Amino acid sequence: MGKVMLEVNNLKTKYVTRFHEDVYAVDGVSLKIEEGKSLGVAGESGCGKSTLALSLMGYYFAPLHYISGDIIVDGRKISGMKPDDVRKNILGNEIAYIPQAAMNALNPTQKIIRFVEDVIHAHDPKMPRKDIYDLAKERFQILGLPEEVLQKHAVELSGGMKQRTVIAISTILSPKVLIADEPSSALDVTSQKMVIKMMRDLMEKGFIKSMIFITHELPLLYNVTDDIMVMYAGQIVEKGTAKEMVFDPLHPYSKGLMGSIIVPEEGVREQKLTAIPGTPPNLKHPPEGCRFADRCPYAQPTCRGMKPEVIELPNGREYRCLMSERKVREVYANA
Numbered sequence: 001m002g003k004v005m006l007e008v009n010n011l012k013t014k015y016v017t018r019f020h021e022d023v024y025a026v027d028g029v030s031l032k033i034e035e036g037k038s039l040g041v042a043g044e045s046g047c048g049k050s051t052l053a054l055s056l057m058g059y060y061f062a063p064l065h066y067i068s069g070d071i072i073v074d075g076r077k078i079s080g081m082k083p084d085d086v087r088k089n090i091l092g093n094e095i096a097y098i099p100q101a102a103m104n105a106l107n108p109t110q111k112i113i114r115f116v117e118d119v120i121h122a123h124d125p126k127m128p129r130k131d132i133y134d135l136a137k138e139r140f141q142i143l144g145l146p147e148e149v150l151q152k153h154a155v156e157l158s159g160g161m162k163q164r165t166v167i168a169i170s171t172i173l174s175p176k177v178l179i180a181d182e183p184s185s186a187l188d189v190t191s192q193k194m195v196i197k198m199m200r201d202l203m204e205k206g207f208i209k210s211m212i213f214i215t216h217e218l219p220l221l222y223n224v225t226d227d228i229m230v231m232y233a234g235q236i237v238e239k240g241t242a243k244e245m246v247f248d249p250l251h252p253y254s255k256g257l258m259g260s261i262i263v264p265e266e267g268v269r270e271q272k273l274t275a276i277p278g279t280p281p282n283l284k285h286p287p288e289g290c291r292f293a294d295r296c297p298y299a300q301p302t303c304r305g306m307k308p309e310v311i312e313l314p315n316g317r318e319y320r321c322l323m324s325e326r327k328v329r330e331v332y333a334n335a
C-alpha cells in the first residue's frame with residue numbers, strides 16, 4: 001500500500017439553517033486516498049458532494065458546522081484546527097479546492113498573473129514577482145497553457161481556457177490533495193476533455209499528489225479516476241475501482257445512476273436510459289432505515305425499518321445494503 005495522502009474517518013458535518021434546523025449533509029463518511037491516486041465522487045444533486053468537499057478542507061464557517069470525525073492530510077490531522085490556521089497553513093499548499101463554477105469567480109479586472117501572485121504570497125509573502133512569473137510561466141507551459149495567458153484578463157479567455165487557468169492557478173503550490181467540484185461541467189465536450197486531460201497531467205507530472213473529482217455523472221469518471229465512491233443522502237453507499245463501479249455496480253442507487261445519464265459515453269453506455277424516479281430524502285430528518293428504500297426497485301419491508309451497515313467484500317469493495325452480494329446479483333439477473 002502506498003503512502004496515504006488523505007484519510008477521513010467517520011466525518012459528520014451539518015448545516016444549521018436560519019430557522020435553527022440541522023441538515024445532516026455529511027453523515028459518517030470515511031475514505032482513504034494513497035499518493036498518486038484519484039477518487040471520483042458521484043451522486044445526484046443534493047446528495048452532499050459539495051458539502052463533503054467543503055468539509056474535507058477543514059475550513060468551517062456558518063452555516064456549515066463540524067460535528068465529529070478525523071481529517072488527516074499526509075499524516076497531519078487538520079480536523080479541529082482553527083479556521084485561521086487552516087487558511088494560512090493548509091489551503092493552497094496541502095489541500096487545493098476548485099469550487100463549482102470557479103472560472104466565473106475570477107475578478108475580470110485583474111490580470112491572471114496577479115491571481116498567481118495572490119496564491120503564492122498567501123504562503124510566501126516575500127517571494128519576488130520575477131520568481132513568481134518564472135514559476136507560473138514554466139507551470140503553464142508544462143500544462144499546455146500559453147505564457148501570454150498570464151498577462152490577460154479573465155474576460156479575454158474562453159470558458160475552457162478560463163477553467164484550465166483556474167486549475168493551474170489553484171495547484172501552483174503543488175498541493176497534496178486537489179479537490180475539484182464539477183470541474184468539467186458547463187463546458188463544451190472539447191473543453192471538458194482538455195480539462196480532464198489537464199487533471200491527469202497534474203497527477204502524472206507530480207504537481208498534485210492525490211485528487212478528488214466530484215461529478216453528478218458517474219460514467220464520466222471512468223478513465224478519469226482510479227476509484228469511485230457514490231454518495232446518497234449524505235452517506236457513501238458504494239466504493240470500488242472505477243471499472244467495478246461503472247461496469248458492475250452493486251448498490252441499487254449506483255446501478256440507477258449508471259442508467260440515468262443524459263449523455264451516453266462511448267464504450268461505457270451507448271443508450272440514454274431512464275432517470276431514477278423520486279427524489280433524495282430530506283436531510284433534516286433522514287429516514288430510519290435505508291435512505292434509498294423509497295426509490296429502490298428492490299426494496300423489501302425490512303429496508304424501511306433497518307439501517308443497512310456497510311458490507312466490505314474481500315477485494316476491498318464496499319456497499320451499504322441489506323442484500324448480500326449473492327442476492328444483489330440474483331435480483332439483477334432476474335430484473
Ligand SMILES: Nc1ncnc2c1ncn2[C@@H]1O[C@H](COP(=O)(O)OP(=O)(O)OP(=O)(O)O)[C@@H](O)[C@H]1O
Binds near residue numbers: 015050051052063
Ligand atoms: N447553505 C445551506 N444551508 C442549509 N442546507 C444546505 C446548504 N447548502 C446545502 N444544503 C443542503 O445540504 C444537502 C447537500 O447539498 P450539497 O450541495 O452538498 O449536494 P451536492 O450533491 O453537492 O449537490 P449539487 O451537485 O447540486 O451541488 C442538501 O440537502 C442541501 O439542500
